[in-house]
Amino acid sequence: MQYMFLIYSEEAKDPMPGTDAFNKMMAGFEQLGAELAESKRLIAGEALNPVSTASTLRIRDGKTEVTDGPFAETKEVLGGLYILECENLDEALEIAAKIPVAGWGSIEVRPVMKY
């Protein structure tokens, strides 16, 4: 069963490079990455550039509109994601708890639809 982990946080709360908190976060991600690679769960895992680089596109009445910024103006923004193979939701939630950002942001866990 595949689950997508959407990693949300307030960018202002993310640790700044060069700080201890940042190094700790990166170490956390590295350790998690190694665990995921070893357990062969990892299907995809990416960090995203800041939300200031986002563009949103919609087509309405045949007209394409592109705007600056994310789809919804919320404090917590999508900062990264994983797609992982897990046995069930409990296992997925256990991994979600190891994503460093869970300590100040939130992790949305969604099962990937199967056809």
Added chain:
Amino acid sequence: MQSIAEYIKQHRSQILSVLVNHLNNWELAEDALQEACIKALQKWPTDGWPDSPKSWLLTVATRKAIDNLRHHKTGQQVIHQLEPLLSYSTDESGDDEFPDERLKLLFTCCHPALSQSAQVALTLKTICSLSTAEIASAYLTPEATMAQRLVRAKKKIRQAKIPYQIPTRAQWLERLSSVLTVIYLIFNEGYSASHGDEWIRENLCNEALDIGYLLCQLLPEEAEAEGLLALMLCHDARKNARSDADHPLIPLEHQNRSLWDKEKIHKADVLLKKALSKNRPGSFQIQAAISALHCQASSYQKTDWQQIYYLYQTLQQWQSNPVIELNSLVAYSMHHNEEHHQQLCLERLEQLKHQHPKLIDYTPFHLTHAHLLEKIKNYPAAIQALTKAHGLTSNTAEQFFIVQQQERIKKELEHTAND
């Protein structure tokens, strides 16, 4: 002699939990068991009861499930897993034969990834075998809404693959607390008498107690499970003193204590001592200790208010909410009788109101206010506070009680005026 319907209700959740665990498909398990139960109701009255009714139900349900699975693409593999159930011979002693399966199912029902209202409904449906109509009526919800809530919850269990398993150590505390909360919510819904049919409310309390016992039996190491059961028993012991023909709601203070069930109080006491000896404190044990102190007191005045006050202070470290603080204030005011202490309580109440503005819409806030005002003999203000409390509750029993309080204070007022 037990009727077939009673027998089914008593054993349904055991059989269902075995089926769900083997099938890994909730809807299919329920459908198969439903068909087996219908067949039992048709056949047993004429053919006589089978030697082992539980095995009969399990075998027939398994056969139904296998029939249904033949139409599924992936059915073959599951059918293979189900075969042992066809020749399973069950124990008819009446004991819970599949404790692990039931526990797994209970943890699934109370999974925090489901909404709390869905957790409660699923638990009542699956573990307590209440019908959707009964649950809907207990929660004053239209039956169709309740049915939809159950369907949606089961769909999430399947689509998000919430497992049927005992949680891992890492998740244990959160998950156990979720289960305990659901049980207590069910009990309180039955006990608080806010609405609904009398019989169903009584039923809810008994169901919650039953799961409480089950949980203590399945998890003998868990002090909080014993704490919860002790707490529910303490409440339940006072049930018969909470109302009479003339008074739909009698507060603790005015209850006839000889009506309290001594046996239940004793049971609660034994459980609580057992729990406390494990040295693993928790909020249910503290609440049970408070409740037990009330149960052991010979009168409202002679209650050990000091200890109750300290216990409420401790409880706040576990769960901070303004209601606990209100209760803590009452305990403090009961223990300290001098007027300046009552003034202190009134000031604290004022502070609380500023910290939690929503409290002014909350009946117990005004009842506490009235209690403190009455203690300093500010009767007109106490009557006013009771009027506010009256306007905020739709519970007729509570309204009746408030009016009585007001009349009592009015008499007190006339008394002082005459002196």
